[in-house]
Amino acid sequence: MPPSRHDRRSVVECALRLLDEVGLPDLSMRRLAAELDVQPSALYWHFPSKQALLAAVADRILDAVPRPDAELGLPAVGGAIRDALLAYRDGAEVVMSTYALRLGARRAQDALIASLPTHDEAQADAAFEFILGHTTLVQQRMHAQSIGAVDPDRADPLARADEVFQAGIRSFSGVRPVRRPS
Amino acid sequence: MPPSRHDRRSVVECALRLLDEVGLPDLSMRRLAAELDVQPSALYWHFPSKQALLAAVADRILDAVPRPDAELGLPAVGGAIRDALLAYRDGAEVVMSTYALRLGARRAQDALIASLPTHDEAQADAAFEFILGHTTLVQQRMHAQSIGAVDPDRADPLARADEVFQAGIRSFSGVRPVRRPS
Numbered sequence: 001m002p003p004s005r006h007d008r009r010s011v012v013e014c015a016l017r018l019l020d021e022v023g024l025p026d027l028s029m030r031r032l033a034a035e036l037d038v039q040p041s042a043l044y045w046h047f048p049s050k051q052a053l054l055a056a057v058a059d060r061i062l063d064a065v066p067r068p069d070a071e072l073g074l075p076a077v078g079g080a081i082r083d084a085l086l087a088y089r090d091g092a093e094v095v096m097s098t099y100a101l102r103l104g105a106r107r108a109q110d111a112l113i114a115s116l117p118t119h120d121e122a123q124a125d126a127a128f129e130f131i132l133g134h135t136t137l138v139q140q141r142m143h144a145q146s147i148g149a150v151d152p153d154r155a156d157p158l159a160r161a162d163e164v165f166q167a168g169i170r171s172f173s174g175v176r177p178v179r180r181p182s
Numbered sequence: 183m184p185p186s187r188h189d190r191r192s193v194v195e196c197a198l199r200l201l202d203e204v205g206l207p208d209l210s211m212r213r214l215a216a217e218l219d220v221q222p223s224a225l226y227w228h229f230p231s232k233q234a235l236l237a238a239v240a241d242r243i244l245d246a247v248p249r250p251d252a253e254l255g256l257p258a259v260g261g262a263i264r265d266a267l268l269a270y271r272d273g274a275e276v277v278m279s280t281y282a283l284r285l286g287a288r289r290a291q292d293a294l295i296a297s298l299p300t301h302d303e304a305q306a307d308a309a310f311e312f313i314l315g316h317t318t319l320v321q322q323r324m325h326a327q328s329i330g331a332v333d334p335d336r337a338d339p340l341a342r343a344d345e346v347f348q349a350g351i352r353s354f355s356g357v358r359p360v361r362r363p364s
Contacts, residue, residue: 096315096319097322099319100319100322100323101322101323101332120349122342122345122346122348123349123352125342125346125349126312126347126349126353127350127353129312129316129319129346130308130311130315132315133278133311133312133313133314133318134308134315136278136318137278137281137282137311140278140279140282140283141283144282149233149283160304160307164304164307164311166304167304167305167308168305168308168309168312170305171305171308171309171353171354171356172353174353174356
């Protein structure tokens with residue numbers, strides 16, 4: 001029987017709040033259950049595994065990405081994906097681990113395919129992997145700065161992040177379709 | 183006084199072997215010291231922190247990347263970086279955490295700058311971030327398969343990995359220099 005007080009959606013919302021508060025390494029099913037004041041077994045009614053829960057959290061994070069629309073170019077779509085990942089602590093890592101297992105919806109990939117001049121699926125996946133790599137690095141740097149783990153004598157590791165992101169987006173935008181043998 | 187039995191280089195070699203054996207989450211200074219049969223304090227003679235040790239491990243992983251050479255194109259250099267990361271368990275994650283803090287040598291970035299038609303540093307950083315994101319995903323998928331965490335009813339998450347990698351490399355190769363206002 002499902003726990004009466006919490007539906008799937010409210011469990012995901014609570015997981016997102018907890019993610020922002022404690023970060024991915026400390027987001028456990030046990031801790032989430034305590035937060036919701038239920039037994040861990042009640043969570044497994046909605047989600048068969050932690051990975052399934054994280055996939056639902058990843059989908060919720062990417063809800064902010066616009067629907068596929070060929071009128072939106074890669075700079076708009078890529079920027080929207082980056083901003084969605086940055087909106088939650090460890091957002092890029094959550095989405096990356098879900099994408100690694102090919103769980104979760106294809107919201108980001110579908111928007112990317114529509115935005116590319118080539119509409120090529122492999123190139124859209126590559127662009128998504130660039131955005132995930134870039135944003136993971138930015139969030140690792142933000143975390144390191146927040147705990148004082150950055151040597152103040154070294155260059156600010158967050159400087160130039162946007163310049164690098166735009167250079168990557170430009171590279172993926174500029175490619176012309178590869179002619180395939182017919 | 184430095185521990186007499188181990189120099190910096192042999193500590194790094196042992197850390198690499200241990201990384202391959204136990205993976206990054208279980209690679210601790212304590213475990214490495216036990217492996218070398220010394221006190222943890224002896225390790226700190228060579229490396230002031232675990233992050234400094236990981237930076238030396240990252241440099242050792244990237245030793246296989248060719249020196250900067252404009253004759254080598256991005257497909258050769260990008261492929262060499264990917265293969266160097268794949269040669270050790272969690273190699274991409276070790277290099278990513280080092281690059282996030284701007285520790286470690288610039289071996290990969292310098293080779294990438296030389297290989298790009300534009301020789302543009304921001305674009306080289308973006309290409310490196312794509313390679314790191316891509317290879318992290320591939321290694322997460324390999325790990326998930328090795329522990330049986332992949333649903334056999336779903337598509338093989340490693341299929342198409344090389345096709346996606348080549349699509350990304352083509353995107354970064356094809357871009358023409360951006361004219362800057364003079």
